[in-house]
Amino acid sequence: MKHRCYSNSIVALVCFLCAHSVWAAAAQSDAATRKMAHDIFKQLIEINTTDSIGSTTEAAQAMAKRLLDAGFPKDDVVVIGPNERKGNMVARYRGRTGSKLRPILIIGHTDVVEARREDWTTDPFKFVEKDGYYYGRGTQDMKEADAIAVTDFIRL
Numbered sequence: 001m002k003h004r005c006y007s008n009s010i011v012a013l014v015c016f017l018c019a020h021s022v023w024a025a026a027a028q029s030d031a032a033t034r035k036m037a038h039d040i041f042k043q044l045i046e047i048n049t050t051d052s053i054g055s056t057t058e059a060a061q062a063m064a065k066r067l068l069d070a071g072f073p074k075d076d077v078v079v080i081g082p083n084e085r086k087g088n089m090v091a092r093y094r095g096r097t098g099s100k101l102r103p104i105l106i107i108g109h110t111d112v113v114e115a116r117r118e119d120w121t122t123d124p125f126k127f128v129e130k131d132g133y134y135y136g137r138g139t140q141d142m143k144e145a146d147a148i149a150v151t152d153f154i155r156l
Contacts, residue, residue, distance in 0.1 A: 033151065033155060036151055036154065037147055037148060037151040040063075040066065040150050041134075041139075041143065041144060042127040043062055044062075044063075044110065044138065044143040044146055044147055045125070045134075045136035045137065045139060045143055046125055046126060046127055047059045047062060047125075048125050048137075049110045049111050049112050049138070050111070050113070050114050050115065050137075051114065052114060054085070054111070054112070055084075055085045055087075056081070056085065056086055056087055056088065056109075056110050057081060057085055057086065059110040060079045060081075060087045060088050060110065061079050061087070061089075063089050063146070063150050064077045064078075064089045064091070066150055066154065067089075067091050067150065067153060070153075070154040072091065072093075076091060076092040076094065077090075077092075078090050078091075093153055108145055108149060109142060110138070110142075110143060110146055112137045112141070120135075122135045122136070124136060124137040
């Protein structure tokens with residue numbers, strides 16, 4: 001009976017150590033993902049994508065580079081548009097061969113409404129974190145969702 005209790009304790013300890021390793025790796029992964037999403041969000045905010053002088057092409061190219069750097073095939077990530085300042089990124093995430101799942105479309109925009117500096121307490125094209133809030137043109141429409149989509153595609 002003594003040996004059985006001892007072996008059960010060893011099994012429990014091994015299970016705990018394995019679980020702890022998995023949880024620690026998940027926590028590191030979550031922290032890395034949060035940092036990546038934050039960095040992508042900041043990058044998008046700091047690219048002026050207003051109609052007058054901004055460039056959605058610059059934002060599209062920056063996000064395309066992130067996907068390509070993450071291993072997306074070059075043929076699956078393109079930046080296209082009607083002119084050099086109005087480009088859009090189109091990225092394809094390939095499903096599993098033989099899957100019966102239907103494709104979905106995730107769509108967003110990076111263009112933002114004009115922002116006059118004098119109307120802002122901070123520079124609208126600088127990503128500012130203050131008192132638990134984010135400031136910058138596009139933080140609520142819709143560069144946050146764009147950053148999440150790009151982060152998710154990279155993680156997938």
